[in-house]
Amino acid sequence: MLEALRKRKGLRGVIHCFSGDYALALEFIRLGFFISIPGTVTYRKTAELHEVAARIPLESLLVETDAPYLTPVPLRGKRNEPLFVTHTAKRIAELRSIPFEDLAKRTVENTVRLFGLEGKG
Numbered sequence: 733m734l735e736a737l738r739k740r741k742g743l744r745g746v747i748h749c750f751s752g753d754y755a756l757a758l759e760f761i762r763l764g765f766f767i768s769i770p771g772t773v774t775y776r777k778t779a780e781l782h783e784v785a786a787r788i789p790l791e792s793l794l795v796e797t798d799a800p801y802l803t804p805v806p807l808r809g810k811r812n813e814p815l816f817v818t819h820t821a822k823r824i825a826e827l828r829s830i831p832f833e834d835l836a837k838r839t840v841e842n843t844v845r846l847f848g849l850e851g852k853g
Contacts, residue, residue, distance in 0.1 A: 749798050753780045761792045768794040771804030774823045786827040795821045
């Protein structure tokens, strides 16, 4: 996918449900993409994703549910719902050592910027 995107200049968008390592995340960011972190970041055995969530530039970070899949801890095993994104965001804030409110504000700003929602209410 990275090679295909490198051939197309000027694209922007979201790398949905990111599961790669930090170096790969930076490659997508350099191409103009946001990195969207799913509920798997709350799982113990996803150390690479923990690093990505902790280290990528905040201006390139989005949070997602991937509902109905990839339910975050502490609800793992249940059907994922959009409301559960709070658990994912709280874990990312913890990994970054920043207040949850700051992460939430910044990811909303990123969403507004990505989708051109400025001035839409």
